[in-house]
Amino acid sequence: MPILEWKECFTLGIEQFDNHHRHLVDLLNRAHDDYLADADVVRLTATLHEFFDYAMYHFKIEEQYMEEIGYAGYAEHLEYHRNFSGQVAAMEHDLTQVWRNLPMEMLSFLQNWLTYDITIADADYVRFSAGNNLKECA
Template identity: 30%
Template sequence: MAFFSWDTKYSVNVPDLDKEHKILLEMLNELHDAMKQGKGKENIERLVNNSASYAKSHLSHEERLMEQCGYPGFQEHKKQHEFFVQKVNEFKNDVNQNNYKLSSELLKFLKDWFVNHITMVDSKYSTSINNCKVK
């Protein structure tokens, strides 16, 4: 059973961004499975590093679209992304230094971020991006 499953309530009604959100969710489930199964340090580090890298790429894409489409909440949204990247980098450094007791904190943070950020913050840009001619 998956740690976390996609639900239509997470859709931002922007197909490319929904697709990226689903990939992030799959990566979160893969990380959870690796931690639960006690996979080796290299596997967990690789998954954390890959997830962090993909998340940064996704956030950049999202920010580019918001900026191009003149989304009025862009600056505040970008600040939330910066906070997320900072927290993920802290977790990533802990994992890379063999501090695995934070793994459950990392998973909780990522899941909470996913649910709260997408449903309460990302959902707000949907209309702006969908009404935008630039994509």
């Protein structure tokens, strides 16, 4: 059972970023499935690390795009990425050092973050690029 289902309104209209977001949703759901199936710590941790690594790759490409289009909110979006990166670093440390009930808390955090990232943060630069012609996600 997925923790986050892809909604058509998640589609931003930039194929590369839509593909990135779909992949992140898939990775999050795979981690959730691993958690529900009581997968061993190594497997679940590997999936979460893959999610984190891919999110950092996505940020790099996205930041280049925002800079190219002269996105007015670039500095704020960059700070948003840096804050998430810091939270991820703390979670990765906790994954290897603490464990306990952390996976479900982490999965819930990532679900909320990814939904916000697609529908609010990323949709803003897409609206900027498309001249405000992007529909809101309900």
